[in-house]
Amino acid sequence: MRLALIAHDGKKDAMIALAADFLPLLGRCRLIATGTTGTRLAEAHGLTIERMLSGPLGGDLQIGARLAVGELDGVIFLRDPMTPQPHEPDINALVRACDVHDVPCATNVNTARLLLARWSEA
Ligand SMILES: O=C(CO)COP(=O)(O)O
Numbered sequence: 001m002r003l004a005l006i007a008h009d010g011k012k013d014a015m016i017a018l019a020a021d022f023l024p025l026l027g028r029c030r031l032i033a034t035g036t037t038g039t040r041l042a043e044a045h046g047l048t049i050e051r052m053l054s055g056p057l058g059g060d061l062q063i064g065a066r067l068a069v070g071e072l073d074g075v076i077f078l079r080d081p082m083t084p085q086p087h088e089p090d091i092n093a094l095v096r097a098c099d100v101h102d103v104p105c106a107t108n109v110n111t112a113r114l115l116l117a118r119w120s121e122a
Pocket residue numbers: 006007008009033034035036037038053054055056059060087091
């Protein structure tokens with residue numbers, strides 16, 4: 001299972017808490033993340049994560065490129081809908097790429113929990 005983990009600043013604590021509840025699954029996955037999200041997750045949980053650039057510097061686009069060539073099975077992208085992001089076009093491009101390639105993409109915690117619980121059973 002190849003997963004991307006991404007969280008905007010207002011959602012990073014939620015991502016850390018979410019990951020804590022699914023560590024057995026995440027430990028079995030090949031993980032990639034945007035820069036700061038990856039650093040936070042590695043520090044908090046000791047996960048091995050390939051870190052892309054930070055989102056505003058192109059990290060979402062790097063993950064989108066991986067996804068477009070079939071290298072990702074799922075994306076957990078905890079977006080902050082209350083805060084404008086300078087790289088909104090990149091964010092939209094990544095979510096669009098998920099839809100184009102029919103890759104599961106959770107953009108809020110409860111959807112992420114559903115997906116991660118399902119994948120934990122597999
Ligand atoms: O901005 C982001 C996603 O759009 C996240 O980037 P960071 O994980 O580097 O904060």
